Amino acid sequence: MEIRxxxxxxxxxxxxxxxxxxxxxLEIPRGQVMALIGPNGAGKSTLIRAASGILPLQSxxxxxxxxxxxxxxxMQRARYLAVVPQAVALxxxxxxxxxxxxxxxxYLNFLGQTSAADEDIVxxxxxxxxxxxxxxxRVGELSGGEQQRILLARxxxxxxxxxxxxxxxxxxxxxxxVALMQTICQLAHEDNLAVMIAMHDLNLAARYADSIALLxxxxxxxxxxxxxxxxxxxISQAYHLPVHVVPxxxxxxxxxxxxx
Amino acid sequence: xxxxxxxRSIILLISLSLILTAxxxxxxxxxxxxxxxxxATLAIPTGTAITGAPVKPITMVDGLGREIELPGPAQRxxxxxxxxxxxxxxxxxxxxxxxxxxxxxxPAEAGxxxxxxxxxxxxxxxxxxxxxxxxxxxxxxxPPELVASxxxxxxxxxxxxxxxxxxxxxxSIKTVGDLTGNKSGAADVVAKMDSKVxxxxxxxxxxxxxxxxxxxxxxxxFTAGPGTFVDLLITRAGGTNFGANMDSAWAQISLEQLLxxxxxxxxxxxxxxxxxxxxxxxxxxxxxxxxxxxxxxxPFDDNLVSRPGPRLVDGLEALAHLIHPEAFx
Amino acid sequence: xxxxxxxxxxxxxxxxVAVILSLAIGxxxxxxxxxxxxxxxxxxxxxxxxxxxxxxxxxxxxxxxxTVLVLLTGAALGGSGTAYQGLFRNPLADPYLxxxxxxxxxxxxxxxxxxxxxxxxxxxxxxxxxxxxxxxTVMLVYSLARVGRTVPTTNLILSGVAFSAFATALTSxxxxxxxxxxxxxxxWLMGGASQNSWQTVLxxxxxxVIGLGFLLMNxxxxxxxxxxxxxxxxxxxxxMRTKTLLLLAASLATAAAVSFSGIIGFIGLIVPHVxxxxxxxxxxxxxxxxxLAGGGFLxxxxxxxxSVMRPQELPVGIVTALAGAPFFLWVLRRSxxxxxx
Numbered sequence: 050m051e052i053r054x055x056x057x058x059x060x061x062x063x064x065x066x067x068x069x070x071x072x073x074x075l076e077i078p079r080g081q082v083m084a085l086i087g088p089n090g091a092g093k094s095t096l097i098r099a100a101s102g103i104l105p106l107q108s109x110x111x112x113x114x115x116x117x118x119x120x121x122x123x124m125q126r127a128r129y130l131a132v133v134p135q136a137v138a139l140x141x142x143x144x145x146x147x148x149x150x151x152x153x154x155x156y157l158n159f160l161g162q163t164s165a166a167d168e169d170i171v172x173x174x175x176x177x178x179x180x181x182x183x184x185x186x187r188v189g190e191l192s193g194g195e196q197q198r199i200l201l202a203r204x205x206x207x208x209x210x211x212x213x214x215x216x217x218x219x220x221x222x223x224x225x226x227v228a229l230m231q232t233i234c235q236l237a238h239e240d241n242l243a244v245m246i247a248m249h250d251l252n253l254a255a256r257y258a259d260s261i262a263l264l265x266x267x268x269x270x271x272x273x274x275x276x277x278x279x280x281x282x283x284i285s286q287a288y289h290l291p292v293h294v295v296p297x298x299x300x301x302x303x304x305x306x307x308x309x
Numbered sequence: 310x311x312x313x314x315x316x317r318s319i320i321l322l323i324s325l326s327l328i329l330t331a332x333x334x335x336x337x338x339x340x341x342x343x344x345x346x347x348x349a350t351l352a353i354p355t356g357t358a359i360t361g362a363p364v365k366p367i368t369m370v371d372g373l374g375r376e377i378e379l380p381g382p383a384q385r386x387x388x389x390x391x392x393x394x395x396x397x398x399x400x401x402x403x404x405x406x407x408x409x410x411x412x413x414x415x416p417a418e419a420g421x422x423x424x425x426x427x428x429x430x431x432x433x434x435x436x437x438x439x440x441x442x443x444x445x446x447x448x449x450x451x452p453p454e455l456v457a458s459x460x461x462x463x464x465x466x467x468x469x470x471x472x473x474x475x476x477x478x479x480x481s482i483k484t485v486g487d488l489t490g491n492k493s494g495a496a497d498v499v500a501k502m503d504s505k506v507x508x509x510x511x512x513x514x515x516x517x518x519x520x521x522x523x524x525x526x527x528x529x530x531f532t533a534g535p536g537t538f539v540d541l542l543i544t545r546a547g548g549t550n551f552g553a554n555m556d557s558a559w560a561q562i563s564l565e566q567l568l569x570x571x572x573x574x575x576x577x578x579x580x581x582x583x584x585x586x587x588x589x590x591x592x593x594x595x596x597x598x599x600x601x602x603x604x605x606x607x608p609f610d611d612n613l614v615s616r617p618g619p620r621l622v623d624g625l626e627a628l629a630h631l632i633h634p635e636a637f638x
Numbered sequence: 639x640x641x642x643x644x645x646x647x648x649x650x651x652x653x654x655v656a657v658i659l660s661l662a663i664g665x666x667x668x669x670x671x672x673x674x675x676x677x678x679x680x681x682x683x684x685x686x687x688x689x690x691x692x693x694x695x696x697x698x699x700x701x702x703x704x705t706v707l708v709l710l711t712g713a714a715l716g717g718s719g720t721a722y723q724g725l726f727r728n729p730l731a732d733p734y735l736x737x738x739x740x741x742x743x744x745x746x747x748x749x750x751x752x753x754x755x756x757x758x759x760x761x762x763x764x765x766x767x768x769x770x771x772x773x774x775t776v777m778l779v780y781s782l783a784r785v786g787r788t789v790p791t792t793n794l795i796l797s798g799v800a801f802s803a804f805a806t807a808l809t810s811x812x813x814x815x816x817x818x819x820x821x822x823x824x825x826w827l828m829g830g831a832s833q834n835s836w837q838t839v840l841x842x843x844x845x846x847v848i849g850l851g852f853l854l855m856n857x858x859x860x861x862x863x864x865x866x867x868x869x870x871x872x873x874x875x876x877x878m879r880t881k882t883l884l885l886l887a888a889s890l891a892t893a894a895a896v897s898f899s900g901i902i903g904f905i906g907l908i909v910p911h912v913x914x915x916x917x918x919x920x921x922x923x924x925x926x927x928x929x930l931a932g933g934g935f936l937x938x939x940x941x942x943x944x945s946v947m948r949p950q951e952l953p954v955g956i957v958t959a960l961a962g963a964p965f966f967l968w969v970l971r972r973s974x975x976x977x978x979x
Binding site: 373374375411424425426428429430431432433434435436438439450452453454456457458461462463556557559561 | 664665666692695696699700701750754755756760761764814815816820821822824825828834835837944948949950951952953
């Protein structure tokens with residue numbers, strides 16, 4: 050069956066005795082970008098990690114409209130979804146090319162032998178994130194923004210219908226934040242990807258996401274369009290900070306401003 | 310493409326090593342090769358011994374429980390321990406020794422025999438093979454692995470187990486005599502040793518006390534415990550060994566224990582490593598010992614009491630003279 | 639193409655030179671020409687002139703088995719050292735990190751305190767005990783470090799260090815309270831091929847083939863692990879299973895090598911770094927290259943150990959450190975490979 054969406058149903062995750070995520074149900078259709086927002090500790094990263102299969106689930110399902118891959122072995126799961134982590138502590142000795150090539154792992158034999166087709170895919174991925182020029186440079190020599198693009202290219206090389214990103218703009222300068230979000234949105238629409246991004250910058254989320262999910266203390270407080278979720282009461286309550294939500298001066302999206 | 314070439318070179322490497330393995334003449338070294346399997350140039354001399362009389366094969370059981378058969382008395386012997394070297398020369402088999410270990414320093418004639426290694430337990434097997442020996446005599450300090458690896462090269466090894474009493478030592482010496490065709494020489498040596506021991510026993514009959522001796526093996530300090538020849542000889546020499554109640558043969562002790570026991574004599578078996586009367590008196594706290602105050606500290610040649618060989622009786626004599634000089638006036 | 643083959647050809651070439659030197663050097667120098675003659679006579683089963691007969695025996699029964707044994711030991715240490723550094727993502731990791739050496743030492747010294755009969759099995763008692771205790775230690779360390787479904791790297795290292803300290807102390811105690819086995823035990827612990835027969839080679843070969851073979855097939859997996867357990871799993875690697883098997887395989891090869899040759903240090907730590915500096919950090923290449931280079935370097939160290947103070951023989955573990963350290967520092971200084979790790 051053709052994959053049309055990422056569905057998370059009743060996901061519950063425990064860290065020891067503490068409930069980190071409670072009964073999360075979300076759906077992201079292909080071609081759309083959903084931003085996961087919420088204060089620190091709300092469970093954004095936990096949700097990304099749980100969905101990608103590296104955390105055990107207390108209960109719940111992760112599936113597409115057809116296949117369920119909650120319990121799939123890593124190799125097969127990696128063909129459904131790819132993760133773009135934060136660009137920290139990357140092995141510095143690999144080149145950008147070699148790093149992106151790792152994304153082809155789910156399709157390689159156990160010896161890791163790559164073919165010309167794999168190399169084409171890698172080249173294309175690098176071009177699309179505008180990183181082909183420094184493909185032969187070592188990752189250790191690249192800037193934070195460049196490293197983040199390489200990780201995005203790697204996820205693209207994985208050729209999955211679903212893309213998860215964990216705070217990709219966290220350490221980037223303003224211009225790189227904007228550039229990255231623009232690239233992600235473009236890719237989501239061009240490749241028809243279901244994209245979930247955990248972010249902490251509310252205004253970036255408002256500007257670029259098609260839908261927003263607000264997590265507070267492991268629970269899904271609200272999910273819907275940016276205009277629907279980003280209201281003064283909701284945000285003030287969630288972040289324990291009085292804010293003003295006003296219409297953006299030049300774009301049709303909300304703008305969140307702290308009151309003080 | 311690269312992977313394939315790499316794979317090919319690994320296969321080549323493995324095949325090469327397999328070919329070399331298959332073509333080696335001695336693939337199954339566990340079977341003890343008989344005389345005829347050894348290459349022609351290593352022919353073991355048979356026939357007449359030094360005396361010119363026709364010889365009979367010699368069969369003896371060695372210290373590892375194996376039956377060793379020699380076609381005749383051994384004429385080209387390698388000794389792996391200093392004690393064995395001393396025994397060989399003492400019984401008159403010195404001219405039959407073609408190789409000896411590095412530490413064989415007595416008698417002086419041993420110095421001119423080829424050195425085949427032996428420090429840190431490693432012997433030069435090539436040098437040994439080149440000497441074309443007909444017998445290698447191993448001692449208690451040689452591990453079974455060494456014996457096995459020498460025999461896998463087609464060499465004949467006789468393991469002389471460490472004696473723990475004087476009688477066992479006499480047996481060892483006689484065994485070496487049998488192996489080398491020096492029966493009478495061995496018997497002579499044993500007789501001389503025995504009579505000297507008995508002479509010392511006689512002289513010590515009337516002693517009234519058995520002073521305590523602290524025999525130092527190492528400056529850490531270590532002393533000789535029970536079951537060693539040092540312990541045996543000290544007792545035989547009319548003394549008491551400070552280390553007699555220790556748990557092991559090579560026992561580390563403390564100054565406190567020494568102070569409590571307060572031995573009458575301090576014997577420096579480690580004088581070869583630089584310990585002298587001066588270094589001992591300089592040790593902090595040691596001047597509380599009677600032996601230090603009375604300067605009853607004596608450097609000693611450890612080889613006289615630690616090598617299970619003919620000079621043990623010399624060691625006994627030296628100790629007896631030290632402890633009971635009055636008995637020898 | 640040529641460029642890809644260069645590292646392998648270089649390492650193979652070095653290895654070949656080391657092997658030839660090892661066969662040539664000894665109490666008597668046997669020239670490569672004579673070696674070639676001897677080899678030809680073996681392959682064609684023809685006879686040699688009288689002078690070369692003795693040489694043939696020396697080569698076949700003394701130098702060749704020793705060279706092969708040293709080669710295998712060095713290969714095992716180089717390969718498993720690389721695997722350990724990749725698994726733990728730590729440049730200080732070596733094959734003894736989680737207790738193989740201390741376990742093997744304890745097993746060997748324990749076995750030495752018993753008088754085994756002089757039989758085939760009796761003679762294998764010490765190496766078998768060393769091997770057994772080495773693997774037991776690794777498994778104990780592993781199970782102690784486990785937290786639920788994962789084995790955190792830090793736990794492994796700490797657990798390994800604690801265990802090693804314990805085993806080493808126990809071993810020292812056994813040595814001190816032994817009845818004269820001190821010399822034998824210390825000789826074993828300092829390393830150096832003592833039982834140099836073809837039998838020994840055959841005894842350790844299966845473990846090395848299995849252990850190193852498995853490592854060689856997992857170069858890509860080790861590359862993935864450099865990104866951390868999370869990313870490696872997200873990219874499709876079954877991390878827990880892979881790490882466990884890699885750990886076992888590397889420990890198997892190390893334990894087999896160490897059980898006959900004693901504890902030889904430095905090779906497992908330094909050879910992978912030299913290979914990284916020269917040829918880069920891709921584990922698919924690093925593993926086979928470290929295996930070849932480990933064998934070559936240890937052969938060279940062994941040659942030094944037995945020639946420098948003839949007829950005395952230094953324990954090879956001393957030579958590897960004494961000669962290896964300056965060599966490594968030289969390589970490090972001349973390397974233009976910034977961020978080689």
